[in-house]
Amino acid sequence: MKALASALGAGFVFGTGLWVSGMANPKKVLGFLDITGDWDASLMFVMGGAVAVTLAGFKIYRTKIPAPTLKDIDFPLVAGAAIFGIGWGIAGYCPGPAITALSTLSMESIVFVISMVAGGLLHRVVQRA
């Protein structure tokens, strides 16, 4: 029960951070990714602020970090990251912001999240084949 409460709380704080930072705004995300437009560098500060905290915090709790199952820089890592980036650059949503944006019941967030779940399941099917 305690573990579920902390998961809920962490999700809530994480989601609030997405709204405060502007990450939940796909127009702002695209304003960052589109460096040839009227470039908005703000999102660099989102990652900077987040990583500054995780660098310190993960050091304190390093014994709790699950051992990584994969170590090599392999084809799935690079190709998967490239495919993810393309989708992100098209729509302006990555997974966290898309899920918290669902709370607005906007049609685009509903379509995006359903497609994102389908994309994950599709990979599962492709991998089994």
Place this chain on the structure above:
Amino acid sequence: MHDFTPISALTGGALIGLASVWLLAANGRIAGVSGILHGLFSPPENQWRAWFISGLLLAGLAWQAAGAPVPLREGFPLGWAAAGGLLVGFGTRMGGGCTSGHGVCGLGRLSVRSLVAVLVFMASGMLAAYVTRHLIGVTS
């Protein structure tokens, strides 16, 4: 750069980082949202994931209830939203992470794999944004 908002970006980023440290400290889990989402369909370890996702949704509801500005985008073509979602779902599963898992958490634990992933998805994201907005002309 008239939309430049470094203070709210830093503050929000710090909250995201704090939430990630909290989940690690309390649950021994990495706050990678794509992994948490895809893991929803893999019982039995899906209960805490459902609660984390609920927290994300509740944050959006609380944000709106508090009357904070909700920047809704009007008229973005739904076909492109679907294409983007499919690629994000497939790619994050194949590459084992997204902006949170590889970015916020992977960089936080100095993972070289995650650094490579971040550099690749930033580059392909910038390229895709350029192509769709300037060459194809998808706007909203």
